[in-house]
Amino acid sequence: MSNKILFDKVDLGNGLALNNRIVMAPLTRSMADDDLVPTETMAAYYGRRADAGLIISEATIVAADGQGYPNTPGLFTDAQVNGWKGVTRRVHQNGGKMFAQLWHTGRVSHSIFHNGQPPMAPSAVEFHGRVPRFSDLEYGTPRAMTEADIERVIEDFGIAARNAKKAGFDGVEVHGANGYLIDQFLHWNTNRRDDEYGGSPEKMSRFLLRILDRISQEIDQIGIRLSPAAYIHIEHDARDKAVFNYLLEKLNNYSLAYIHSGIFADDPYDHLDGTVTQYIRRHYRGTVIASGGYDADSASEMIGRGDADLIAIGRPFIANPDYVSKVQNQQPPVAYDESMLAELV
Numbered sequence: 001m002s003n004k005i006l007f008d009k010v011d012l013g014n015g016l017a018l019n020n021r022i023v024m025a026p027l028t029r030s031m032a033d034d035d036l037v038p039t040e041t042m043a044a045y046y047g048r049r050a051d052a053g054l055i056i057s058e059a060t061i062v063a064a065d066g067q068g069y070p071n072t073p074g075l076f077t078d079a080q081v082n083g084w085k086g087v088t089r090r091v092h093q094n095g096g097k098m099f100a101q102l103w104h105t106g107r108v109s110h111s112i113f114h115n116g117q118p119p120m121a122p123s124a125v126e127f128h129g130r131v132p133r134f135s136d137l138e139y140g141t142p143r144a145m146t147e148a149d150i151e152r153v154i155e156d157f158g159i160a161a162r163n164a165k166k167a168g169f170d171g172v173e174v175h176g177a178n179g180y181l182i183d184q185f186l187h188w189n190t191n192r193r194d195d196e197y198g199g200s201p202e203k204m205s206r207f208l209l210r211i212l213d214r215i216s217q218e219i220d221q222i223g224i225r226l227s228p229a230a231y232i233h234i235e236h237d238a239r240d241k242a243v244f245n246y247l248l249e250k251l252n253n254y255s256l257a258y259i260h261s262g263i264f265a266d267d268p269y270d271h272l273d274g275t276v277t278q279y280i281r282r283h284y285r286g287t288v289i290a291s292g293g294y295d296a297d298s299a300s301e302m303i304g305r306g307d308a309d310l311i312a313i314g315r316p317f318i319a320n321p322d323y324v325s326k327v328q329n330q331q332p333p334v335a336y337d338e339s340m341l342a343e344l345v
């Protein structure tokens with residue numbers, strides 16, 4: 001298969017043109033320094049992958065209280081902005097484009113990251129599991145956010161978007177996926193609120209929509225990653241679908257760069273009547289990025305079928321800094337192995 005379709009140019013709107021349809025998916029590597037500042041090694045790592053049509057950065061916390069893993073980078077101090085400048089400069093020098101993925105982990109965090117205090121979430125619903133890289137530590141019960149917390153976090157997303165622009169990013173991706181804070185508002189399992197932020201699809205969508213409104217004041221290019229399937233860090237509830245039906249319809253009124261499916265394997269779900277990507281495509285009329293277990297052949301087929309416009313590739317990009325040229329030259333990629341996470345190559 002030639003996979004020629006992957007090498008079409010793509011226009012994301014607002015003046016942003018991509019060289020091809022291959023997106024480097026956001027991949028947390030926990031290799032920022034102890035002040036959560038991106039390093040020179042990270043600049044070299046991203047710079048080597050700049051022939052992707054678009055790179056989405058590893059999830060980047062918007063404030064100290066958004067942290068849930070060690071050494072994940074931030075975008076809330078001058079040093080972090082300067083660190084990211086080194087990264088975006090390298091990517092641009094090598095002809096690439098890069099978005100920052102803006103993140104708050106909510107309840108998928110532990111008090112060791114918050115001076116002994118529990119992390120925040122929409123509601124005080126316990127999360128069972130162990131913190132990666134601190135395997136003796138159990139997650140616990142978060143505290144429910146007050147309205148003042150909500151206002152502050154919305155503002156933190158706005159400031160982080162402003163900082164992303166200062167740091168030279170071409171846009172931002174709001175991390176609304178994978179069971180983290182925004183996703184916790186979008187699912188009934190984790191959102192038990194009875195105020196303006198919970199209790200109905202409209203109210204459960206409000207937190208994300210307010211973040212988008214705030215970020216739009218700072219930067220033109222905004223994408224979102226969503227996980228309607230509730231496949232990780234959250235339990236599925238049959239009422240969730242109505243939330244995403246409502247939200248996706250609303251998002252048609254925002255001039256977003258794209259919506260990106262957050263999933264590890266883009267297989268069909270009965271309750272979504274298809275894959276996560278197909279479900280998003282049915283409800284959203286703008287640009288769609290698929291992800292989750294694709295290779296060049298299956299991505300070409302999926303894009304050819306019209307399910308999405310772009311493909312985000314995750315683990316194969318860890319294993320193959322030259323993934324794009326391998327696809328172009330029809331060379332087989334090196335298989336990903338978890339041991340590769342130990343080093344930024």
Ligand SMILES: Cc1cc2nc3c(=O)[nH]c(=O)nc-3n(C[C@H](O)[C@H](O)[C@H](O)COP(=O)(O)O)c2cc1C
Binds near residue numbers: 025028175178265294
């Ligand atoms: C090591 C690792 C780190 C990840 N970090 C993030 C992240 O920071 N943000 C995010 O939205 N998804 C993250 N993901 C999910 C990927 O973006 C992607 O959706 C997933 O790996 C499926 O795509 P793939 O089959 O091409 O790897 C991560 C996945 C892996 C394996």
